[in-house]
Amino acid sequence: MTDITNSAPWRRLETLARGLATRRTIDLFGAEPGRAMAFSLEAAGLYLDYSKNRVSLEALATLFDLARAAGLPAAIERMFAGAKINATENRAALHAALRDFSGRQYIVDGENVAPSIDAAREKMKSFAGRYERGELKGFSGAPIDTVVNIGIGGSDLGPLMAVEALRPYWLRGRRCFFVSNVDGQHLADTLATLDPARTLFIVASKTFTTQETMTNAHSARDWFLANGGAVKDVARHFVALSTNAKAVADFGIAPENVFGFWDWVGGRYSMWSAIGLSIALQCGWSTFEALLRGANEMDQHFRSAPVEKNMPAILALIGVWNRNFAGAAAQAILPYDQHLHRLPAFLQQLDMESNGKSVTATGEKIACATGPVIFGEPGTNGQHAFYQLIHQGTDIIACDFIAAAKPASPLSDHHEKLLANFLAQTEALMLGKSESQARAELAAEGKGPADIDRLAPHKVFPGDRPTNSILFERLTPGALGALIALYEHKVFCQGVIWGINSFDQWGVELGKALAMKILPELSAPGGARPASADHDGSTRRLIEKINALRAT
Numbered sequence: 017m018t019d020i021t022n023s024a025p026w027r028r029l030e031t032l033a034r035g036l037a038t039r040r041t042i043d044l045f046g047a048e049p050g051r052a053m054a055f056s057l058e059a060a061g062l063y064l065d066y067s068k069n070r071v072s073l074e075a076l077a078t079l080f081d082l083a084r085a086a087g088l089p090a091a092i093e094r095m096f097a098g099a100k101i102n103a104t105e106n107r108a109a110l111h112a113a114l115r116d117f118s119g120r121q122y123i124v125d126g127e128n129v130a131p132s133i134d135a136a137r138e139k140m141k142s143f144a145g146r147y148e149r150g151e152l153k154g155f156s157g158a159p160i161d162t163v164v165n166i167g168i169g170g171s172d173l174g175p176l177m178a179v180e181a182l183r184p185y186w187l188r189g190r191r192c193f194f195v196s197n198v199d200g201q202h203l204a205d206t207l208a209t210l211d212p213a214r215t216l217f218i219v220a221s222k223t224f225t226t227q228e229t230m231t232n233a234h235s236a237r238d239w240f241l242a243n244g245g246a247v248k249d250v251a252r253h254f255v256a257l258s259t260n261a262k263a264v265a266d267f268g269i270a271p272e273n274v275f276g277f278w279d280w281v282g283g284r285y286s287m288w289s290a291i292g293l294s295i296a297l298q299c300g301w302s303t304f305e306a307l308l309r310g311a312n313e314m315d316q317h318f319r320s321a322p323v324e325k326n327m328p329a330i331l332a333l334i335g336v337w338n339r340n341f342a343g344a345a346a347q348a349i350l351p352y353d354q355h356l357h358r359l360p361a362f363l364q365q366l367d368m369e370s371n372g373k374s375v376t377a378t379g380e381k382i383a384c385a386t387g388p389v390i391f392g393e394p395g396t397n398g399q400h401a402f403y404q405l406i407h408q409g410t411d412i413i414a415c416d417f418i419a420a421a422k423p424a425s426p427l428s429d430h431h432e433k434l435l436a437n438f439l440a441q442t443e444a445l446m447l448g449k450s451e452s453q454a455r456a457e458l459a460a461e462g463k464g465p466a467d468i469d470r471l472a473p474h475k476v477f478p479g480d481r482p483t484n485s486i487l488f489e490r491l492t493p494g495a496l497g498a499l500i501a502l503y504e505h506k507v508f509c510q511g512v513i514w515g516i517n518s519f520d521q522w523g524v525e526l527g528k529a530l531a532m533k534i535l536p537e538l539s540a541p542g543g544a545r546p547a548s549a550d551h552d553g554s555t556r557r558l559i560e561k562i563n564a565l566r567a568t
Protein backbone atom coordinates (compact mmCIF):
# COMPACT_ATOMS: atom_id res chain seq x y z
CA MET A 17 0.00 0.00 0.00
CA THR A 18 1.42 3.41 -0.93
CA ASP A 19 2.36 5.62 1.99
CA ILE A 20 0.01 8.61 1.94
CA THR A 21 2.54 10.71 3.84
CA ASN A 22 4.77 10.58 0.74
CA SER A 23 2.05 11.99 -1.50
CA ALA A 24 2.29 15.51 -2.91
CA PRO A 25 -0.89 16.74 -1.15
CA TRP A 26 0.38 15.49 2.22
CA ARG A 27 3.69 17.36 1.80
CA ARG A 28 1.83 20.48 0.68
CA LEU A 29 -0.43 20.24 3.73
CA GLU A 30 2.65 20.11 5.98
CA THR A 31 3.86 23.36 4.45
CA LEU A 32 0.47 25.01 4.70
CA ALA A 33 0.14 23.89 8.33
CA ARG A 34 3.40 25.60 9.23
CA GLY A 35 2.07 28.85 7.77
CA LEU A 36 -1.30 28.55 9.44
CA ALA A 37 0.16 27.75 12.86
CA THR A 38 0.86 31.43 13.41
CA ARG A 39 -2.43 32.74 12.03
CA ARG A 40 -5.59 33.37 14.01
CA THR A 41 -8.66 31.47 12.88
CA ILE A 42 -10.72 34.64 13.25
CA ASP A 43 -8.39 36.44 10.82
CA LEU A 44 -9.19 33.81 8.19
CA PHE A 45 -12.78 35.10 8.25
CA GLY A 46 -11.47 38.52 7.20
CA ALA A 47 -9.03 37.13 4.65
CA GLU A 48 -11.59 34.75 3.13
CA PRO A 49 -14.89 36.65 2.72
CA GLY A 50 -17.90 34.33 2.80
CA ARG A 51 -15.94 31.77 4.83
CA ALA A 52 -18.88 30.80 7.06
CA MET A 53 -20.88 30.02 3.93
CA ALA A 54 -18.03 28.31 2.09
CA PHE A 55 -17.10 26.16 5.08
CA SER A 56 -20.59 24.78 5.69
CA LEU A 57 -23.05 22.47 3.97
CA GLU A 58 -26.33 20.66 4.41
CA ALA A 59 -27.14 17.01 3.79
CA ALA A 60 -29.90 14.63 4.91
CA GLY A 61 -31.36 17.26 7.24
CA LEU A 62 -28.04 17.98 8.96
CA TYR A 63 -26.11 21.25 8.79
CA LEU A 64 -22.34 21.20 9.29
CA ASP A 65 -20.31 24.34 9.94
CA TYR A 66 -16.57 23.64 9.90
CA SER A 67 -15.38 27.22 9.52
CA LYS A 68 -14.05 27.45 13.09
CA ASN A 69 -11.13 25.12 12.30
CA ARG A 70 -7.75 26.72 11.65
CA VAL A 71 -7.77 25.63 8.04
CA SER A 72 -7.60 27.91 4.99
CA LEU A 73 -9.36 27.60 1.65
CA GLU A 74 -6.08 26.50 0.12
CA ALA A 75 -5.54 23.85 2.80
CA LEU A 76 -9.10 22.65 2.29
CA ALA A 77 -8.56 22.31 -1.45
CA THR A 78 -5.37 20.35 -0.71
CA LEU A 79 -7.29 18.08 1.68
CA PHE A 80 -9.65 17.31 -1.21
CA ASP A 81 -6.58 16.46 -3.32
CA LEU A 82 -5.43 14.19 -0.50
CA ALA A 83 -8.76 12.35 -0.53
CA ARG A 84 -8.41 11.78 -4.26
CA ALA A 85 -4.77 10.71 -3.89
CA ALA A 86 -5.94 8.13 -1.34
CA GLY A 87 -8.55 6.86 -3.82
CA LEU A 88 -11.55 7.82 -1.70
CA PRO A 89 -14.22 7.95 -4.45
CA ALA A 90 -13.29 4.44 -5.66
CA ALA A 91 -13.14 3.15 -2.07
CA ILE A 92 -16.68 4.42 -1.42
CA GLU A 93 -17.90 2.59 -4.51
CA ARG A 94 -16.10 -0.59 -3.47
CA MET A 95 -17.82 -0.54 -0.07
CA PHE A 96 -21.30 -0.13 -1.56
CA ALA A 97 -20.52 -2.75 -4.22
CA GLY A 98 -19.98 -5.38 -1.52
CA ALA A 99 -16.23 -5.81 -2.08
CA LYS A 100 -14.48 -7.64 0.76
CA ILE A 101 -12.87 -4.49 2.10
CA ASN A 102 -12.45 -6.12 5.52
CA ALA A 103 -9.57 -8.15 4.13
CA THR A 104 -8.26 -9.67 7.37
CA GLU A 105 -11.65 -11.27 7.98
CA ASN A 106 -12.43 -11.71 4.28
CA ARG A 107 -15.74 -9.86 4.65
CA ALA A 108 -17.68 -7.09 2.99
CA ALA A 109 -18.90 -4.11 5.05
CA LEU A 110 -22.44 -3.65 3.80
CA HIS A 111 -24.28 -2.14 6.77
CA ALA A 112 -25.60 0.54 4.39
CA ALA A 113 -27.62 -2.15 2.60
CA LEU A 114 -29.62 -2.72 5.79
CA ARG A 115 -31.19 0.75 5.55
CA ASP A 116 -31.88 0.79 1.83
CA PHE A 117 -35.56 0.45 0.91
CA SER A 118 -35.08 1.22 -2.81
CA GLY A 119 -34.99 -2.34 -4.08
CA ARG A 120 -31.40 -1.85 -5.23
CA GLN A 121 -29.30 -5.02 -5.48
CA TYR A 122 -26.41 -5.61 -3.09
CA ILE A 123 -24.11 -8.37 -4.25
CA VAL A 124 -22.03 -10.46 -1.86
CA ASP A 125 -20.16 -13.46 -3.29
CA GLY A 126 -22.14 -13.11 -6.50
CA GLU A 127 -25.50 -13.24 -4.72
CA ASN A 128 -28.02 -10.42 -4.26
CA VAL A 129 -28.54 -10.14 -0.49
CA ALA A 130 -31.36 -7.56 -0.72
CA PRO A 131 -34.20 -10.15 -0.54
CA SER A 132 -32.79 -11.67 2.66
CA ILE A 133 -32.51 -8.18 4.18
CA ASP A 134 -36.18 -7.55 3.32
CA ALA A 135 -37.19 -10.88 4.84
CA ALA A 136 -35.25 -10.17 8.05
CA ARG A 137 -36.85 -6.72 8.31
CA GLU A 138 -40.32 -8.22 7.80
CA LYS A 139 -39.73 -10.71 10.61
CA MET A 140 -38.63 -7.91 12.97
CA LYS A 141 -41.56 -5.73 11.90
CA SER A 142 -44.10 -8.47 12.57
CA PHE A 143 -42.60 -9.23 15.99
CA ALA A 144 -42.45 -5.52 16.89
CA GLY A 145 -46.09 -5.15 15.84
CA ARG A 146 -47.16 -8.02 18.08
CA TYR A 147 -45.24 -6.49 20.99
CA GLU A 148 -46.78 -3.06 20.38
CA ARG A 149 -50.30 -4.51 20.24
CA GLY A 150 -49.73 -6.47 23.47
CA GLU A 151 -50.01 -9.80 21.70
CA LEU A 152 -46.79 -11.26 23.10
CA LYS A 153 -47.96 -13.06 26.21
CA GLY A 154 -45.75 -14.35 29.01
CA PHE A 155 -46.14 -17.59 30.97
CA SER A 156 -48.92 -16.16 33.18
CA GLY A 157 -50.94 -14.98 30.18
CA ALA A 158 -50.16 -11.31 30.94
CA PRO A 159 -48.75 -9.26 28.05
CA ILE A 160 -44.99 -8.82 27.92
CA ASP A 161 -44.13 -5.15 28.44
CA THR A 162 -40.44 -5.16 29.38
CA VAL A 163 -37.39 -5.92 27.28
CA VAL A 164 -33.88 -6.67 28.49
CA ASN A 165 -31.19 -6.56 25.80
CA ILE A 166 -28.25 -8.70 26.85
CA GLY A 167 -25.25 -7.88 24.67
CA ILE A 168 -21.95 -6.03 24.77
CA GLY A 169 -19.86 -3.76 22.54
CA GLY A 170 -21.48 -3.51 19.13
CA SER A 171 -24.43 -5.57 20.36
CA ASP A 172 -25.17 -3.04 23.10
CA LEU A 173 -23.84 0.47 22.51
CA GLY A 174 -25.78 1.28 19.32
CA PRO A 175 -29.24 0.13 20.48
CA LEU A 176 -28.69 1.63 23.94
CA MET A 177 -27.63 4.97 22.48
CA ALA A 178 -30.58 5.01 20.07
CA VAL A 179 -33.20 3.97 22.64
CA GLU A 180 -32.00 6.76 24.92
CA ALA A 181 -31.93 9.26 22.05
CA LEU A 182 -35.47 8.37 20.99
CA ARG A 183 -37.04 8.64 24.43
CA PRO A 184 -39.90 10.87 23.16
CA TYR A 185 -40.87 8.04 20.80
CA TRP A 186 -41.11 5.31 23.46
CA LEU A 187 -44.30 3.27 23.39
CA ARG A 188 -46.44 3.96 26.44
CA GLY A 189 -46.10 1.52 29.28
CA ARG A 190 -43.06 -0.24 27.77
CA ARG A 191 -39.66 -0.49 29.43
CA CYS A 192 -36.30 -1.41 27.98
CA PHE A 193 -33.09 -2.26 29.82
CA PHE A 194 -29.58 -3.04 28.65
CA VAL A 195 -27.23 -5.42 30.43
CA SER A 196 -23.69 -5.65 29.12
CA ASN A 197 -21.09 -5.94 31.87
CA VAL A 198 -19.97 -9.36 33.10
CA ASP A 199 -19.95 -7.72 36.54
CA GLY A 200 -22.94 -9.60 37.95
CA GLN A 201 -24.13 -6.41 39.58
CA HIS A 202 -25.30 -5.08 36.21
CA LEU A 203 -27.68 -8.01 35.72
CA ALA A 204 -28.65 -8.32 39.39
CA ASP A 205 -29.55 -4.63 39.70
CA THR A 206 -31.64 -4.85 36.53
CA LEU A 207 -33.44 -8.07 37.47
CA ALA A 208 -34.34 -6.64 40.87
CA THR A 209 -36.86 -4.32 39.19
CA LEU A 210 -38.45 -6.90 36.85
CA ASP A 211 -41.47 -9.17 36.75
CA PRO A 212 -40.37 -12.40 35.01
CA ALA A 213 -43.89 -13.03 33.72
CA ARG A 214 -43.80 -9.79 31.69
CA THR A 215 -40.14 -9.76 30.60
CA LEU A 216 -38.59 -10.61 27.25
CA PHE A 217 -34.84 -11.25 27.20
CA ILE A 218 -33.07 -10.48 23.94
CA VAL A 219 -29.74 -12.27 23.76
CA ALA A 220 -27.87 -10.10 21.27
CA SER A 221 -24.63 -11.68 20.10
CA LYS A 222 -23.39 -11.99 16.55
CA THR A 223 -21.10 -14.88 17.48
CA PHE A 224 -23.10 -16.22 20.44
CA THR A 225 -19.79 -17.05 22.11
CA THR A 226 -18.96 -13.76 23.84
CA GLN A 227 -18.06 -14.51 27.47
CA GLU A 228 -19.93 -11.58 29.02
CA THR A 229 -23.12 -12.05 27.03
CA MET A 230 -23.30 -15.81 27.44
CA THR A 231 -22.65 -15.51 31.19
CA ASN A 232 -25.40 -12.91 31.55
CA ALA A 233 -27.78 -14.90 29.33
CA HIS A 234 -27.34 -18.08 31.37
CA SER A 235 -27.79 -16.20 34.64
CA ALA A 236 -30.91 -14.48 33.27
CA ARG A 237 -32.34 -17.86 32.31
CA ASP A 238 -31.51 -19.29 35.76
CA TRP A 239 -33.29 -16.29 37.36
CA PHE A 240 -36.28 -16.79 35.06
CA LEU A 241 -36.52 -20.49 35.94
CA ALA A 242 -36.14 -19.76 39.66
CA ASN A 243 -38.86 -17.13 39.60
CA GLY A 244 -41.90 -18.84 38.13
CA GLY A 245 -40.82 -19.61 34.56
CA ALA A 246 -40.63 -23.22 33.41
CA VAL A 247 -38.29 -24.66 30.78
CA LYS A 248 -41.19 -24.77 28.30
CA ASP A 249 -41.72 -21.00 28.86
CA VAL A 250 -38.19 -20.07 27.79
CA ALA A 251 -39.42 -19.94 24.18
CA ARG A 252 -41.86 -17.10 25.03
CA HIS A 253 -39.36 -15.11 27.06
CA PHE A 254 -36.04 -15.45 25.23
CA VAL A 255 -35.15 -14.47 21.69
CA ALA A 256 -31.72 -14.35 20.06
CA LEU A 257 -30.13 -11.94 17.61
CA SER A 258 -27.26 -13.83 16.06
CA THR A 259 -25.49 -15.23 13.03
CA ASN A 260 -24.65 -18.46 14.89
CA ALA A 261 -27.79 -20.61 14.57
CA LYS A 262 -26.15 -23.70 16.06
CA ALA A 263 -25.00 -22.03 19.29
CA VAL A 264 -28.43 -20.40 19.67
CA ALA A 265 -30.12 -23.80 19.35
CA ASP A 266 -27.70 -25.25 21.93
CA PHE A 267 -28.77 -22.48 24.33
CA GLY A 268 -32.36 -23.66 23.92
CA ILE A 269 -33.82 -20.87 21.80
CA ALA A 270 -36.13 -22.14 19.06
CA PRO A 271 -35.36 -21.22 15.42
CA GLU A 272 -38.54 -19.10 15.15
CA ASN A 273 -37.21 -16.92 17.98
CA VAL A 274 -33.94 -16.18 16.22
CA PHE A 275 -33.46 -12.95 14.29
CA GLY A 276 -30.50 -13.53 12.03
CA PHE A 277 -28.03 -11.32 10.23
CA TRP A 278 -24.85 -11.80 8.25
CA ASP A 279 -21.08 -11.79 8.63
CA TRP A 280 -20.87 -8.64 6.45
CA VAL A 281 -22.46 -6.64 9.28
CA GLY A 282 -19.68 -5.58 11.66
CA GLY A 283 -20.56 -5.48 15.37
CA ARG A 284 -20.22 -1.71 15.78
CA TYR A 285 -22.15 -1.19 12.54
CA SER A 286 -24.97 -3.57 13.47
CA MET A 287 -27.70 -1.44 15.07
CA TRP A 288 -29.43 -1.33 11.66
CA SER A 289 -29.78 -5.13 11.61
CA ALA A 290 -31.61 -7.48 13.98
CA ILE A 291 -29.32 -6.05 16.67
CA GLY A 292 -31.67 -3.03 16.58
CA LEU A 293 -34.67 -5.13 17.71
CA SER A 294 -34.73 -3.45 21.13
CA ILE A 295 -35.10 -0.07 19.40
CA ALA A 296 -37.99 -1.38 17.30
CA LEU A 297 -39.69 -2.83 20.39
CA GLN A 298 -39.28 0.18 22.66
CA CYS A 299 -40.04 2.83 20.03
CA GLY A 300 -42.27 0.96 17.59
CA TRP A 301 -41.49 -0.23 14.08
CA SER A 302 -42.33 3.06 12.33
CA THR A 303 -39.73 4.86 14.45
CA PHE A 304 -37.12 2.20 13.73
CA GLU A 305 -37.87 2.40 10.02
CA ALA A 306 -37.60 6.21 10.11
CA LEU A 307 -34.17 5.78 11.76
CA LEU A 308 -33.09 3.48 8.92
CA ARG A 309 -34.46 5.85 6.28
CA GLY A 310 -32.61 8.81 7.81
CA ALA A 311 -29.36 6.84 7.65
CA ASN A 312 -30.14 5.89 4.07
CA GLU A 313 -30.53 9.55 3.14
CA MET A 314 -27.00 10.15 4.37
CA ASP A 315 -25.82 7.03 2.49
CA GLN A 316 -27.26 8.37 -0.75
CA HIS A 317 -25.56 11.71 -0.19
CA PHE A 318 -22.27 10.01 0.69
CA ARG A 319 -22.35 7.79 -2.36
CA SER A 320 -23.27 10.50 -4.87
CA ALA A 321 -21.79 13.83 -3.71
CA PRO A 322 -18.35 14.88 -4.98
CA VAL A 323 -15.69 15.02 -2.29
CA GLU A 324 -15.92 18.84 -2.09
CA LYS A 325 -19.61 18.65 -1.18
CA ASN A 326 -19.59 15.38 0.71
CA MET A 327 -20.37 15.83 4.41
CA PRO A 328 -18.81 12.61 5.78
CA ALA A 329 -15.71 13.15 3.61
CA ILE A 330 -15.37 16.76 4.77
CA LEU A 331 -15.80 15.84 8.43
CA ALA A 332 -13.14 13.17 7.92
CA LEU A 333 -10.72 15.53 6.17
CA ILE A 334 -11.10 18.21 8.83
CA GLY A 335 -10.38 15.46 11.37
CA VAL A 336 -7.26 14.42 9.45
CA TRP A 337 -6.15 18.05 9.32
CA ASN A 338 -6.58 18.48 13.07
CA ARG A 339 -4.97 15.13 13.89
CA ASN A 340 -2.05 15.09 11.47
CA PHE A 341 -1.33 18.74 10.76
CA ALA A 342 -2.70 20.78 13.67
CA GLY A 343 -1.55 18.57 16.55
CA ALA A 344 -4.90 17.41 17.99
CA ALA A 345 -4.49 14.22 20.01
CA ALA A 346 -8.12 13.87 20.95
CA GLN A 347 -11.59 14.50 19.62
CA ALA A 348 -14.41 15.52 21.96
CA ILE A 349 -18.01 14.68 21.08
CA LEU A 350 -20.20 17.27 22.75
CA PRO A 351 -23.92 16.80 22.14
CA TYR A 352 -25.97 19.68 23.56
CA ASP A 353 -28.82 17.24 23.97
CA GLN A 354 -29.46 15.14 27.05
CA HIS A 355 -31.08 12.41 24.96
CA LEU A 356 -27.75 11.97 23.15
CA HIS A 357 -25.93 11.23 26.40
CA ARG A 358 -24.70 7.84 25.13
CA LEU A 359 -23.57 9.19 21.77
CA PRO A 360 -19.98 9.84 22.92
CA ALA A 361 -19.70 6.25 24.21
CA PHE A 362 -21.11 4.89 20.95
CA LEU A 363 -18.76 7.00 18.82
CA GLN A 364 -15.86 6.07 21.08
CA GLN A 365 -16.25 2.46 19.98
CA LEU A 366 -17.08 3.31 16.39
CA ASP A 367 -14.00 5.45 15.92
CA MET A 368 -11.42 3.94 18.29
CA GLU A 369 -12.13 0.32 17.40
CA SER A 370 -12.20 1.13 13.69
CA ASN A 371 -9.18 3.40 13.34
CA GLY A 372 -7.11 2.80 16.48
CA LYS A 373 -4.52 0.93 14.44
CA SER A 374 -0.82 1.19 13.57
CA VAL A 375 -0.60 -0.91 10.41
CA THR A 376 -2.21 -0.49 7.02
CA ALA A 377 -4.78 -2.85 5.56
CA THR A 378 -1.88 -4.66 3.91
CA GLY A 379 0.20 -4.84 7.07
CA GLU A 380 2.78 -2.06 6.67
CA LYS A 381 3.56 0.26 9.57
CA ILE A 382 1.66 3.53 9.23
CA ALA A 383 3.91 6.58 9.11
CA CYS A 384 1.50 9.09 10.72
CA ALA A 385 -0.84 9.41 13.68
CA THR A 386 -4.16 7.60 13.15
CA GLY A 387 -7.44 7.56 15.13
CA PRO A 388 -7.59 10.10 17.97
CA VAL A 389 -8.77 9.47 21.51
CA ILE A 390 -12.54 10.01 21.50
CA PHE A 391 -14.37 11.19 24.59
CA GLY A 392 -17.25 13.42 25.53
CA GLU A 393 -20.30 14.20 27.59
CA PRO A 394 -23.43 16.19 26.90
CA GLY A 395 -23.31 19.95 27.18
CA THR A 396 -23.75 21.83 29.35
CA ASN A 397 -22.55 19.26 31.93
CA GLY A 398 -19.12 18.95 30.34
CA GLN A 399 -18.60 22.70 30.64
CA HIS A 400 -18.53 22.30 34.41
CA ALA A 401 -16.13 19.39 34.25
CA PHE A 402 -13.48 18.99 31.55
CA TYR A 403 -13.82 22.02 29.24
CA GLN A 404 -11.13 23.70 31.34
CA LEU A 405 -8.51 21.54 29.63
CA ILE A 406 -9.99 22.17 26.19
CA HIS A 407 -9.80 25.95 26.73
CA GLN A 408 -6.51 26.30 28.56
CA GLY A 409 -4.71 22.92 28.59
CA THR A 410 -1.49 22.15 26.77
CA ASP A 411 -3.12 19.76 24.26
CA ILE A 412 -5.28 20.67 21.30
CA ILE A 413 -8.63 18.89 21.50
CA ALA A 414 -10.80 19.02 18.39
CA CYS A 415 -14.49 19.30 19.29
CA ASP A 416 -17.74 18.38 17.58
CA PHE A 417 -20.67 20.39 18.97
CA ILE A 418 -24.05 18.81 18.14
CA ALA A 419 -27.51 20.28 18.78
CA ALA A 420 -31.14 20.38 17.69
CA ALA A 421 -32.64 23.83 17.07
CA LYS A 422 -35.93 22.74 18.64
CA PRO A 423 -36.27 20.88 21.93
CA ALA A 424 -38.03 17.56 22.45
CA SER A 425 -39.97 19.05 25.37
CA PRO A 426 -40.41 22.83 25.37
CA LEU A 427 -39.90 24.01 28.93
CA SER A 428 -39.65 27.77 29.59
CA ASP A 429 -36.33 29.02 28.16
CA HIS A 430 -34.22 25.90 28.78
CA HIS A 431 -33.50 25.31 25.13
CA GLU A 432 -32.46 28.88 24.40
CA LYS A 433 -30.04 28.68 27.33
CA LEU A 434 -28.72 25.35 26.06
CA LEU A 435 -28.13 26.74 22.57
CA ALA A 436 -26.63 29.97 23.89
CA ASN A 437 -24.06 27.87 25.73
CA PHE A 438 -23.38 25.77 22.63
CA LEU A 439 -22.68 28.88 20.54
CA ALA A 440 -20.75 30.65 23.29
CA GLN A 441 -18.40 27.71 23.70
CA THR A 442 -17.56 27.43 20.00
CA GLU A 443 -16.98 31.18 19.83
CA ALA A 444 -14.88 31.26 22.99
CA LEU A 445 -12.78 28.29 21.87
CA MET A 446 -11.95 30.03 18.61
CA LEU A 447 -11.51 33.61 19.84
CA GLY A 448 -9.86 32.95 23.18
CA LYS A 449 -8.85 35.94 25.28
CA SER A 450 -5.58 37.84 24.94
CA GLU A 451 -3.49 39.05 27.84
CA SER A 452 -4.38 42.67 27.13
CA GLN A 453 -8.09 41.80 27.18
CA ALA A 454 -7.61 39.93 30.45
CA ARG A 455 -5.77 42.91 31.95
CA ALA A 456 -8.41 45.38 30.78
CA GLU A 457 -11.18 43.24 32.32
CA LEU A 458 -9.36 43.01 35.64
CA ALA A 459 -8.81 46.77 35.65
CA ALA A 460 -12.52 47.30 34.90
CA GLU A 461 -13.31 45.14 37.94
CA GLY A 462 -11.27 47.58 40.02
CA LYS A 463 -8.24 45.36 40.60
CA GLY A 464 -4.94 47.06 41.42
CA PRO A 465 -1.72 46.60 39.38
CA ALA A 466 -0.34 43.84 41.62
CA ASP A 467 -3.51 41.79 41.40
CA ILE A 468 -3.70 42.35 37.65
CA ASP A 469 -0.11 41.04 37.24
CA ARG A 470 -0.88 38.04 39.45
CA LEU A 471 -4.22 37.08 37.88
CA ALA A 472 -3.81 37.99 34.21
CA PRO A 473 -1.83 34.85 33.17
CA HIS A 474 -4.64 32.66 34.52
CA LYS A 475 -7.28 34.56 32.57
CA VAL A 476 -5.63 34.21 29.17
CA PHE A 477 -7.28 31.81 26.68
CA PRO A 478 -5.09 30.97 23.69
CA GLY A 479 -8.08 30.39 21.38
CA ASP A 480 -7.82 28.73 17.94
CA ARG A 481 -9.25 25.53 19.44
CA PRO A 482 -10.86 23.78 16.44
CA THR A 483 -14.58 23.02 16.48
CA ASN A 484 -17.25 21.71 14.15
CA SER A 485 -20.91 22.55 14.71
CA ILE A 486 -23.58 20.08 13.64
CA LEU A 487 -27.19 21.28 13.73
CA PHE A 488 -30.57 19.81 12.85
CA GLU A 489 -34.10 20.96 13.39
CA ARG A 490 -35.16 18.37 15.95
CA LEU A 491 -33.79 15.05 17.19
CA THR A 492 -36.17 12.90 15.13
CA PRO A 493 -35.45 9.24 14.30
CA GLY A 494 -34.48 10.40 10.79
CA ALA A 495 -32.03 13.01 12.08
CA LEU A 496 -30.49 10.45 14.44
CA GLY A 497 -30.09 7.95 11.60
CA ALA A 498 -28.42 10.57 9.41
CA LEU A 499 -26.13 11.62 12.26
CA ILE A 500 -24.94 8.09 12.98
CA ALA A 501 -24.43 7.34 9.28
CA LEU A 502 -22.46 10.60 9.00
CA TYR A 503 -20.03 9.40 11.66
CA GLU A 504 -19.86 5.84 10.28
CA HIS A 505 -18.82 7.19 6.90
CA LYS A 506 -16.49 9.76 8.41
CA VAL A 507 -14.61 6.95 10.17
CA PHE A 508 -14.51 4.97 6.92
CA CYS A 509 -13.09 7.95 4.98
CA GLN A 510 -10.37 8.48 7.57
CA GLY A 511 -9.52 4.79 7.38
CA VAL A 512 -9.16 5.09 3.60
CA ILE A 513 -6.85 8.11 3.93
CA TRP A 514 -4.67 6.44 6.56
CA GLY A 515 -4.78 3.15 4.65
CA ILE A 516 -6.46 1.29 7.53
CA ASN A 517 -8.92 -1.60 7.45
CA SER A 518 -11.57 0.07 9.64
CA PHE A 519 -13.68 -3.07 9.96
CA ASP A 520 -11.56 -5.49 12.00
CA GLN A 521 -10.56 -5.26 15.68
CA TRP A 522 -7.69 -7.61 16.42
CA GLY A 523 -6.59 -5.39 19.28
CA VAL A 524 -9.34 -6.72 21.53
CA GLU A 525 -8.23 -10.37 21.24
CA LEU A 526 -5.10 -10.53 23.40
CA GLY A 527 -6.79 -9.50 26.65
CA LYS A 528 -9.71 -11.87 25.98
CA ALA A 529 -7.35 -14.85 25.61
CA LEU A 530 -5.40 -13.98 28.76
CA ALA A 531 -8.61 -13.61 30.76
CA MET A 532 -9.56 -17.19 29.83
CA LYS A 533 -6.17 -18.35 31.07
CA ILE A 534 -6.42 -16.43 34.36
CA LEU A 535 -10.01 -17.42 35.16
CA PRO A 536 -9.19 -20.86 36.65
CA GLU A 537 -6.43 -19.31 38.75
CA LEU A 538 -8.89 -17.22 40.72
CA SER A 539 -10.43 -18.85 43.74
CA ALA A 540 -13.86 -20.34 43.16
CA PRO A 541 -16.01 -22.73 45.21
CA GLY A 542 -13.94 -25.64 43.94
CA GLY A 543 -10.68 -23.94 44.94
CA ALA A 544 -8.22 -22.12 42.74
CA ARG A 545 -5.22 -23.39 40.92
CA PRO A 546 -2.01 -21.60 41.88
CA ALA A 547 -1.12 -18.58 39.75
CA SER A 548 0.83 -19.70 36.73
CA ALA A 549 4.56 -19.07 36.75
CA ASP A 550 4.11 -17.84 33.15
CA HIS A 551 2.68 -14.55 34.36
CA ASP A 552 4.82 -11.50 34.94
CA GLY A 553 5.63 -10.80 38.60
CA SER A 554 3.01 -8.08 38.97
CA THR A 555 0.13 -10.13 37.57
CA ARG A 556 1.12 -13.22 39.59
CA ARG A 557 1.23 -11.19 42.79
CA LEU A 558 -2.11 -9.52 42.02
CA ILE A 559 -3.72 -12.94 41.49
CA GLU A 560 -2.34 -14.14 44.81
CA LYS A 561 -3.51 -10.94 46.53
CA ILE A 562 -7.04 -11.29 45.12
CA ASN A 563 -7.21 -14.93 46.19
CA ALA A 564 -5.97 -14.02 49.66
CA LEU A 565 -8.57 -11.24 49.99
CA ARG A 566 -11.32 -13.56 48.80
CA ALA A 567 -10.28 -16.32 51.22
CA THR A 568 -10.90 -14.21 54.32
Ligand code: G6Q
Nearest residue numbers: 169170171221222223226283284
Ligand atom coordinates in the same frame (compact mmCIF):
# COMPACT_ATOMS: atom_id res chain seq x y z
C1 G6Q B 1 -17.58 -4.53 17.32
C2 G6Q B 1 -16.84 -5.57 17.97
C3 G6Q B 1 -17.35 -5.94 19.35
C4 G6Q B 1 -18.52 -6.90 19.34
C5 G6Q B 1 -18.70 -7.45 20.75
C6 G6Q B 1 -19.88 -8.36 20.87
O1 G6Q B 1 -17.40 -4.14 16.20
O2 G6Q B 1 -16.74 -6.66 17.12
O3 G6Q B 1 -17.69 -4.82 20.12
O4 G6Q B 1 -19.68 -6.27 18.89
O5 G6Q B 1 -17.54 -8.14 21.13
O6 G6Q B 1 -19.77 -9.45 19.99
P1 G6Q B 1 -20.95 -10.44 19.78
O7 G6Q B 1 -22.08 -9.70 19.16
O8 G6Q B 1 -20.42 -11.52 18.89
O9 G6Q B 1 -21.34 -10.97 21.14
